[in-house]
Amino acid sequence: MLIMTNLEKTFRTDLVETHALRDFNLEVKEGDFVSVTGPSGSGKTTFLNIAGLLESYTGGTYMLDDYNVATLNDKQRSRLRNEKIGFIFQSFNLIPDLNLFDNVDVPLRYRGLGSAERKKRITESLEKVGLGNRMKHLPSQLSGGQQQRVAIARALAGEPRFLLADEPTGNLDSQMAKSVMTLLKEINLQGTTIIMVTHDPELAMQTSRNVFVKDGKICDAADVHTMPLASNQ
Amino acid sequence: MxxxxxxxxxxxxxxxxxxxxxxxxxxxxxxxxxxxxxxxxxxxxxxxxRDSGLDEQNSFYLTTTGFGADFEPKRVITEDLDLIRRTPGVVDAIQINAIPISGGGWSMSLTTETGDDADDVNTANYMTDEHGSNALDFNIIAGSDFVASDVRWRERNQTDWPDKALVTKALAESLFPESPWQESVGKTVYIAEDEPVIITGIIDKLQAPWIGWSNLEHAMITPEYLVSESTRYFIRTEPGQRDRLMAELESTLADKYPNRIIRDVTTLTDTRERSYxxxxxxxxxxxxxxxxxxxxxxxxxxxxxxxxxxxxxxxxxxxxxxxxxxxxxxxxxxxxxxxxxxxxxxxxxxxxxxxxxxxxxxxxxxxxxxxxxxxxxxxxxxxxxxxxxxxxxxxxxxxxxxxxxxx
Amino acid sequence: MFSYYLKLSLKSIRKNPYLSGLMMIAIALGIGASMTTITVNYLMSSNPIPHKSEQLYYVQLDSWSPHFPAQEPNEPPDQMTWRDANNLMDAQQAFRQTAMASSGAVIEPPDRDNKPFMASLRLNFADFFPMFDAPFLYGRAWEYADDKAGNYVAVISKETNDRVFGGENSVGRPITIGGQQFTVTGVLDDWVLVPRFYDVTTGAFKGTEDVYIPFAMKELMQLPNGGNTNCWKSPEGEGFEAFLQSECVNYQMWVELPTQADKNAYMAFLNAYAEEQKALGRFPRPLNNRLSDVMTWMENQEVVADDAQMMMWMAFLFLLVCLLNTIGLLLSKFATRTGDIALRRAIGSPRSAIFSQYVMESALIGVIGGLLGLGLALLGLQGIKQLYGSFVSDLVELDLTMVMLAIALSIVASILAGCYPAWRACSVPPASNLKTQ
Incomplete structure (x- = not known):
């Protein structure tokens, strides 16, 4: 369960006060696949950062599985991220000096798992994304789509409850984007809650719920099937 | 892990x-x-x-060089020493041929038997009188110190040696490695392979003039004054009196006998600093x-x-x-x-x-x-x-x- | 192109002021340390008389004991006996020759208010002055005839002349040395020899003497021994004369031999002399006579101190660390510019242009570092002067050669350091990074 109530995020400089988020209310249930859309600068990424405990907020409350996020210190937040949240980034964020195996291994080590357990999880998750035979390759030897699959494998290996995806197909061509989307849907079907930020309405349409953010507020929480931009599919 | x-x-x-x-x-x-x-x-x-054995903090030395035809070294040296020793604040003073750790001095080789190819031991050689132990701050740990009657005058160009000498413990051990150093007292060693000298006492510690020398701890003292226009006095003072006495004695000596140059008035601390x-x-x-x-x-x-x-x-x-x-x-x-x-x-x-x-x-x-x-x-x-x-x-x-x- | 690269380099240096500064300081420290120690070594090992150092020879005769050499393994004594010095001088077999000794005596200025003082003496022959290019301010050297006749003549240093005669031309005037009246034949100008090669027995970096008088005065005035006296057997008999005739060595001998043939002839003469002495019952050792030219003799006498050499090698290692440091920093710096490089390559810069540009940047850092290093070397030399005291003050001058060397060293070092990073930079494939940047 992820519940945001009257969430606010304000950036202050000496002269200006910018409201990145205001009166932000959202509840994401177990097993949801929520897409977050909105124009550039609407606060999508700020929302995702706060949801993923990457950034703090300035007002309101955010409960993640009964934890009041505001009360957690950095270490507890790191732990929560590690155990409950998986990330998928637009530019993949694989570590270029590490091979695929070691890349997927990164979050598992932070959790302190034993080496046999880690090996099992890494192999399984890489196999799940279809890269089981390339564990010794470096990210630079892969295509963009393959790199994003590795990133997904890295997120999955930790068996997170929440998967946060930030424009996961933004750097991919349509063919690759499609296969990544298919993969995400599969993962969602297996019970992982997914929150995906995207500017692509076509992707948003494939999720179970869309949230439209504008000027730091949720303007329009619509059911996918009543979305104004729904295609004639 | x-x-x-x-x-x-x-x-x-x-x-x-x-x-x-x-x-x-x-x-x-x-x-x-x-x-x-x-x-x-x-x-x-x-x-x-490394310890030189001297009371370095409270010692200094100076060189006086007399000139002119009527300069009488023996009289001047005797009177100088007498005057310096009577000066308040002076512990003791000696005439000496070389200053420990100063870098310049005399050395020679000693043998324990006569003959051309006997193994020799090198040592620094100091020449001074019975006040040496007090001025140079050493102790006689075996045998006995010199007495006034042991001391002779070594004339200019005189090449023979007195028949008594004090040696450092380290030198005794090098000369007679087989026996304990205490037993060296009374033994005879030879200078220049044939001139006998009897060891009459053992000194606890006195270093040679050359700090880089492997035989730094080897020193021998023979009881003699040197007849020379140019002579060196080594003066040990009471604590805190050194600097005052340096200036005072320099002018006293110069006034007492004007036909001479007093130079190189140097403390042992400066000497150590310069040598090292x-x-x-x-x-x-x-x-x-x-x-x-x-x-x-x-x-x-x-x-x-x-x-x-x-x-x-x-x-x-x-x-x-x-x-x-x-x-x-x-x-x-x-x-x-x-x-x-x-x-x-x-x-x-x-x-x-x-x-x-x-x-x-x-x-x-x-x-x-x-x-x-x-x-x-x-x-x-x-x-x-x-x-x-x-x-x-x-x-x-x-x-x-x-x-x-x-x- | 040069000025364009220079402009780019300056811009790049200004863009990362801390990093660039760090590199410059590292190079400056390395160059400073190296230059300080190189200068000391260079001056210690410098040739004090370059135009004729190969014609001046130090003479060694092996007159030592039958049982052991003067110095292991089989070195002849580093000085000569009185007897041999005089015999060789009497023979006059070289183009020029001088036997020498050092001593000291009191000088009594004629002016009563002027206090007597102790002066360092060199006892030598007339040839000494032309052989070693002694510069005269007034007058000239005495003649060989004065040496032979035992005339009381003296050449005095400028300093002595200033002290005794108030700097006036004192040629022909009397001077009292060691209670004896001498006539001044010449006054030397400032004479700095680094090292003072003609007599290194008590240290190579002492000044030249206050007063020079004929060698024969040793005997006539019974002057005390200066420097080191070594004997392998005691003098036979008592008195000053017995000492002079003994096997004790306290005298140095130099000869000037303009050609190799002269040298061979003199060597043959020395060997013949030694055989002659053997016939008289002296020279019990096998023939072992030496003629060493100035630099060979300096090397034999180990004029360059061990400590100075050791410091120089350590300073080179120090420079190496500083260069490794610079290479690392340059690599990192250039690595952040792959985008820029790829762009340049994409718009047609050849690889060589990229390489030149980055090597130029390294060289520029090197030059600035080198100049700073020169400043540090000056400080370092001041420090050495402080630490070692005034007796090395002649050793701590930076001359033009050293300045050029410092700049050359820093440029070469920094270009060497810059090559690998520049090569890495120019092997960035064109446009590879354009997309993801």
């Missing part, structure tokens, strides 16, 4: 071999220099700590080199690590997003440095020993004590860790939100 990321760090390092190798080499050469320098420093320091100056300079220079070198290496590590932190900002943010605590990020950089240092220090141990061997070969340096090496390793390891700490802390403060930023 899995949190320690040893394997991934090592594997990531092989992707950036050159950077790691450069730091490792730098650490290796730094270790080579500072360990050898430290050894030389300690060696020189130990050398400088080369070594204290070496210590200062090497200490500076050690300090600067460690600083350069440390600053180099800081610079390179800072650069790496900047370059890996996104990666750090990603790691944080994936659940790395701030501690884990710090640990990562510290561990990375620890591994690079380990490689460098391993090479450093080899190079240190190699440089030491080269120094032994080319210069008069002795072999390094083994424990300098582990100390050097630990010190540089710590320096490396401290140098990395700053950039690592900065890395740990990279906001995790940087991971979602698309540049």
């Amino acid at each position: 899995s949190r320690w990321e040893l394997g991934p760090i090592l594997r990531a390092m092989t992707r950036n071999k050159v950077g790691a190798i450069l730091i490792a080499l730098q650490i290796a050469v730094t270790m080579t220099i500072i360990v050898n320098a430290a050894y030389i420093i300690v060696e020189r320091h130990t050398m400088m700590q 100056r080369q070594h204290s300079a070496m210590i200062t220079i090497l200490t500076t080199v050690m300090f600067l070198l460690t600083l350069v290496t440390a600053v180099g590590i800081v610079g390179l690590t800072s650069f790496n932190v900047n370059r890996r900002k996104k990666q750090i943010g990603t790691r944080r997003a994936l659940g790395a605590t701030q501690g884990a990020i710090i640990r990562y950089f510290m561990l990375e440095n620890l591994l690079i240092s380990a490689g460098g220090l391993l090479l450093g141990v080899v190079l240190t020993i190699a440089l030491n061997m080269a120094l032994i070969e080319w210069f008069s340096i002795t072999a390094l004590d083994w424990f300098y090496i582990p100390i050097g390793v630990v010190v540089l390891w710590v320096v490396g860790q401290l140098a990395v700490l700053g950039p690592a802390l900065r890395a740990s403060r990279v906001p995790p939100a940087i991971a979602t930023r698309t540049v």
Whole structure:
């Protein structure tokens, strides 16, 4: 369960006060696949950062599985991220000096798992994304789509409850984007809650719920099937 | 252990071999220099700590050179010594041919039997009277001191020797290695292979004039005054009286007999400083080199690590997003440095020993004590860790939100 | 192109002021340390008389004991006996020759208010002055005839002339040395020899003497021995004369031999002399006579101190560390510019242009570092002067050669340090990074 109530995020400089988020209310249930859309600068990424405990907020409350996020210190937040949240980034964020195996291994080590357990999880998750035979390759030897699959494998290996995806197909061509989307849907079907930020309405349409953010507020929480931009599919 | 990321760090390092190798080499050469320098420093320091046996803080000496046809050395020396010894604040004063640790003096070789090819022992030779023990602050630990009637005048160009001598314990042991030093008293040694001298007393400690000499502890005293226009007085004062007496005696002596030059009025502390100056300079220079070198290496590590932190900002943010605590990020950089240092220090141990061997070969340096090496390793390891700490802390403060930023 | 690269380099240096500064300081420290120690070594080992150092020879005769050499393994004594010095001088077999000794005596200025003082003496023959290019301010050297006749003549240093005669031309005037009246034949100008090669027995970096008088005065005035006296057997008999005739060595001998043939002839003469002495019952050792030219003799006498050499090698290692440091920093610096490089390559810069640009940047850092290093070397030399005291003050001058060397060294070092990073930079494939940047 992820519940945001009257969430606010304000950036202050000496002269200006910018409201990145205001009166932000959202509840994401177990097993949801929520897409977050909105124009550039609407606060999508700020929302995702706060949801993923990457950034703090300035007002309101955010409960993640009964934890009041505001009360957690950095270490507890790191732990929560590690155990409950998986990330998928637009530019993949694989570590270029590490091979695929070691890349997927990164979050598992932070959790302190034993080496046999880690090996099992890494192999399984890489196999799940279809890269089981390339564990010794470096990210630079892969295509963009393959790199994003590795990133997904890295997120999955930790068996997170929440998967946060930030424009996961933004750097991919349509063919690759499609296969990544298919993969995400599969993962969602297996019970992982997914929150995906995207500017692509076509992707948003494939999720179970869309949230439209504008000027730091949720303007329009619509059911996918009543979305104004729904295609004639 | 899995949190320690040893394997991934090592594997990531092989992707950036050159950077790691450069730091490792730098650490290796730094270790080579500072360990050898430290050894030389300690060696020189130990050398400088050697005790001359004199009451150095309260002693000084001066040279007087008389001129003119009517100069009478014997009368002047006798009267001078009498005057100086009666001056309040003076503990004792002697005429002496050479000053310990001053760099200039007399030496000769002694044998324990006569004949051309007898093994000889080199020793410094001092000539003074029965006040020697008091002025030079030594004790007779066996046998007896000179008495006034032992002392003779050695005329200019006189080449024979008195029949009595005091020797240091170290010299006695070198002359008669088979028997305890106490038994040397009463034994005869030969100067210039044929002139016998009887050892009448053993001195606890008195150094030769040459601090670099291997026989520094070898000294022999014969009971005689030197007849010479140019003569040296060694004066020991009561504590705190030295500087006053230096000025006072210089003018008193000059006034008493104007046809002479009084020169080189010098304290023993200055003499020690001058004799050991080369070594204290070496210590200062090497200490500076050690300090600067460690600083350069440390600053180099800081610079390179800072650069790496900047370059890996996104990666750090990603790691944080994936659940790395701030501690884990710090640990990562510290561990990375620890591994690079380990490689460098391993090479450093080899190079240190190699440089030491080269120094032994080319210069008069002795072999390094083994424990300098582990100390050097630990010190540089710590320096490396401290140098990395700053950039690592900065890395740990990279906001995790940087991971979602698309540049 | 040069000025364009220079402009780019300056811009790049200004863009990372701390990093660039760090590199410059590292190079400056390395160059400073190296230059300080190189200068000391260079001056210690410098040739004090370059135009004729190969024509001046130090003479050694092995007159030592039958049982052991003067110095291991089989070195002849480093000085000569009175007897041999006089015999060789009497023979006059070289183009020029001088036997020498050092001593000291009181000088009594004629002016009663001017206090007597102790002066260092060199006892030598007339040839000493032309052989060693002694510069005269007034007058000239005495004649060989004065040496033969035992005339009381003296050449005095400028300093002595200032002290005794108030700096006036004192040629022909009397001076009292050791209670004896001498006539001044010449006054030397400032005479600095580094090292003071003609007599290194008590240290190579002492000044030249206050007063020079004929060698024969040793005997006539019974002057005390200066320097080191070594004997392998005691003088036979008592008194000053017995000492002079003994096997004790306290005298140095130099000859000037302009050609190799002269040298061979003199060597043959020395060996013949030694055989002659053997016939008289002296020279019990096998023939072992030496003629060493100035630089060979300096090397034999180990004029360059061990400590100075040791410091120089350590300073080179120091420079190496500083260069490794610079290579590392340059690598990192250039690595952040792959985007820029790729762009340049994409718009048609050849690889060589990129390489030149980055090597130029390294060289620029090197030159600035080198100049700073020169400043540090000056400080370092001041420090050495402080530490070792005034007796090395002649050793701590930076001359033009050294300045050029410092700049050359820093440029070469920094270009060497810059090559690998520049090569790495120019092997960035064109446009590879354009997309993801």
